[in-house]
Amino acid sequence: MSDTLEIRAIVAAVLAEQQGQSKALAEEAAAAVLRAFGLDDEDHRELRADFQHLRRWRKSVEQAQSLTFKAVIGTLATGFIAVVWMGVKGVSREIIAVVRFLPAYRLCGARSFAKCAWLYGLNIGLRAV
Template sequence: MKIQDEEIRAIVAETLAEQHRVQQESVDAIVLKAVASVLASFGIEDDDRKELRADFQHLRRWRKSVEQAQSYTFKAVITVIATGLMGAVWLGVKVVLGK
């Protein structure tokens, strides 16, 4: 009884696929453990995920509001400078025409 090439290829492919699946599960477990360890070193436990997500969402809202305030401040400063320059030009024109 001789095993044919196709059967050998199928057995090898199945064995390699199983080995890859086992390795992937092992890598996933190692990565999960490493991430949990790093978060624990920062004082963040697995149970704190919802609070951590809420904290990050709050920080994002805070950052966006600060960026928006900076934009409004920049626009206000430009408006004040432009208004001042236009006022100075107007006064200059009045002085020149008044003489």
């Protein structure tokens, strides 16, 4: 039983040493990466301020993209609504014209409808009804 305790103690010591070495290696690798980007790893306040500035800049760019997307969608929706409104307005004009011309059509007959409509002040052109 004392052998197993000794083995466990040796394993624990080796693991602790490896964890310390791997932590040191990780810190050294992170410092090397920061130096490669031109950042000093010793001045943590300045490094934090740089990253905060980058984060604010990224957020503002994302917000600008979002607003641009909303503006494009709004413009497209407004254009679609305008096209639909113009179609409804044109159809309603045709319906109103037909309703206005019915009494003149009944009064004048089919042959002389254009002349009779002109007398009534209705601008229908030369198209047939």
